[in-house]
Amino acid sequence: MTNIYYSPKRSRKYVRKFDYYEAQERYRSGESGPALAKEYGVSVSRIYQVITPGERDRVQAYQDSIYKGGANCIRCGAPTNLAARKLGAKLCIPCARDKRIAAHANKTVRDYSLWCNGCKRWLPDDAFGLYNDARSYRRGRHYDCRKCVARARRKRRHRAFAEGRARTLK
Numbered sequence: 001m002t003n004i005y006y007s008p009k010r011s012r013k014y015v016r017k018f019d020y021y022e023a024q025e026r027y028r029s030g031e032s033g034p035a036l037a038k039e040y041g042v043s044v045s046r047i048y049q050v051i052t053p054g055e056r057d058r059v060q061a062y063q064d065s066i067y068k069g070g071a072n073c074i075r076c077g078a079p080t081n082l083a084a085r086k087l088g089a090k091l092c093i094p095c096a097r098d099k100r101i102a103a104h105a106n107k108t109v110r111d112y113s114l115w116c117n118g119c120k121r122w123l124p125d126d127a128f129g130l131y132n133d134a135r136s137y138r139r140g141r142h143y144d145c146r147k148c149v150a151r152a153r154r155k156r157r158h159r160a161f162a163e164g165r166a167r168t169l170k
């Protein structure tokens with residue numbers, strides 16, 4: 001049951017105590033998993049990793065995802081971004097975005113009023129214009145109230161006018 005394994009990478013010979021191809025063969029020919037585990041001196045779960053099709057690859061991929069710098073989102077299980085993870089992120093990018101939006105909604109949305117980003121106060125829903133690509137968490141309303149939006153528009157127009165005139169005067 002021991003066999004010599006030659007590693008071309010390190011040009012060394014290893015004695016592999018646990019030959020999983022042999023274990024697979026023996027399992028297929030009818031020997032029981034726990035009996036094989038006992039004989040090879042490995043855990044029963046290790047035997048099942050080896051004899052279940054695809055299971056070894058799955059375990060390997062999981063280990064790679066951890067040891068090769070990978071990890072999974074603690075919320076949905078998707079792989080997280082490596083750069084973000086170095087900064088301590090435990091969530092994938094979409095989950096992190098959801099979390100940010102939820103935090104923002106928490107601070108700027110109440111049952112019957114919304115926070116205006118322009119005049120920095122709470123106002124009832126109808127003080128805000130409806131957005132085309134509605135932000136559902138803001139009930140489809142703008143970040144700024146109608147007055148603030150109008151003021152900003154007026155400012156933009158003034159600036160454009162002033163700049164346009166400056167150009168013609170040159």
Ligand SMILES: [Zn+2]
Pocket residue numbers: 073074075076077078091092093094095096
């Ligand atoms: Zn996620």
Ligand SMILES: [Zn+2]
Pocket residue numbers: 116117118119120144145146147148
């Ligand atoms: Zn406002």
